[in-house]
Amino acid sequence: xxxxxxxxxxxxxxxxxxxxxxxxxxxxxxxxxxxxxxxxxxxxxxxxxxxxxxxxxxxxxxxxxxxxxxxxxxxxxxxxxxxxxxxxxxxxxxxxxxxxxxxxxxxxxxxxxxxxxxxxxxxxxxxxxxxxxxxxxxxxxxxxxxxxxxxxxxxxxxxxxxxxxxxxxxxxxxxxxxxxxxxxxxxxxxxxxxxxxxxxxxxxxxxxxxxxxxxxxxxxxxxxxxxxxxxxxxxxxxxxxxxxxxxxxxxxxxxxxxxxxxxxxxxxxxxxxxxxxxxxxxxxxxxxxxxxxxxxxxxxxxxxxxxxxxxxxxxxxxxxxxxxxxxxxxxxxxxxxxxxxxxxxxxxxxxxxxxxxxxxxxxxxxxxxxxxxxxxxxxxxxxxxxxxxxxxxxxxxxxx
Numbered sequence: 001x002x003x004x005x006x007x008x009x010x011x012x013x014x015x016x017x018x019x020x021x022x023x024x025x026x027x028x029x030x031x032x033x034x035x036x037x038x039x040x041x042x043x044x045x046x047x048x049x050x051x052x053x054x055x056x057x058x059x060x061x062x063x064x065x066x067x068x069x070x071x072x073x074x075x076x077x078x079x080x081x082x083x084x085x086x087x088x089x090x091x092x093x094x095x096x097x098x099x100x101x102x103x104x105x106x107x108x109x110x111x112x113x114x115x116x117x118x119x120x121x122x123x124x125x126x127x128x129x130x131x132x133x134x135x136x137x138x139x140x141x142x143x144x145x146x147x148x149x150x151x152x153x154x155x156x157x158x159x160x161x162x163x164x165x166x167x168x169x170x171x172x173x174x175x176x177x178x179x180x181x182x183x184x185x186x187x188x189x190x191x192x193x194x195x196x197x198x199x200x201x202x203x204x205x206x207x208x209x210x211x212x213x214x215x216x217x218x219x220x221x222x223x224x225x226x227x228x229x230x231x232x233x234x235x236x237x238x239x240x241x242x243x244x245x246x247x248x249x250x251x252x253x254x255x256x257x258x259x260x261x262x263x264x265x266x267x268x269x270x271x272x273x274x275x276x277x278x279x280x281x282x283x284x285x286x287x288x289x290x291x292x293x294x295x296x297x298x299x300x301x302x303x304x305x306x307x308x309x310x311x312x313x314x315x316x317x318x319x320x321x322x323x324x325x326x327x328x329x330x331x332x333x334x335x336x337x338x339x340x341x342x343x344x345x346x347x348x349x350x351x352x353x354x355x356x357x358x359x360x361x362x363x364x365x366x367x368x369x370x371x372x373x374x375x376x377x378x379x380x381x382x383x384x385x386x387x388x389x390x391x392x393x394x395x396x397x398x399x400x
Contacts, residue, residue, distance in 0.1 A: 039087060048369065083395045
């Protein structure tokens, strides 16, 4: 294993965020070597108490474990003036401050951008919100499913007249995390060039909207309506057939094949005289339904072999167990396995990027609440007797 420092080694990130988007963004920074201090309430961050899928873990549930590796935990009561003073001392030597408080909360706690900029003018301050820092929806809850629905994304697939289906992932949280991660890196690069810190604002509504760059441009520039049809096409703006299909023993996906070639393979003569970019639109439902009927007659592998031989884009529909076994996933090292002090051997998704000189790595698993409180306070010059007093008063806590 390499011992080279990570790209962000030497940078300190204060992660004051909760749930998924903020912690995921901060974890990415930690994967690249940043010293990420998770500043959480003395009772522990919200995600510690909300176990997705009921996966509770030993002392750390899987939800928290998955979003908080490569961090140290400082548990402090920010509603107490003494706790706020602790945070201000941390800010003085930090590079990045990341929060996703409800609008107005940061100012009430005295940790808004202007307050922290006065302490550390070079701070990169990242504020994540649901709908924006202000405006008519600023106080609405920024929850993933609500944003999927509002963004229009859910009405770009499926059947007309049926309820839209959400993504099977926390899609908005994930893309917001990636957006915040990009914002931090860009702001740090600007600071390297100019010495100037700045405020970076990211909101979930804009993140999921801009993710749909191509689809929304087809609507706004091309003037094409977003209309679902009778068959369950996987995308309203792609010609038929495009989507998931049942086979004799499972499912496969098929992406806009040449209609003549498709007709020859599945044995449907009606396709032979069709023009892809004409009939693929004007006969969308007819083509989709005919394809679906034919594909049900043979096993998935039969069709996948035939499509591969013809150069048609098609593939299997995996579950998570299939993904873990896939040879390309294994070759890529997509998943990593490490030993966690309380949770044992864990296997989780690794890193979405590779660097030849400074690869990301896991230095530590997700921490216990306040596991590093004493350590972090010592680093910012808090004397041992003062640490003891703060612990005794409950302003900070530590767990071992």
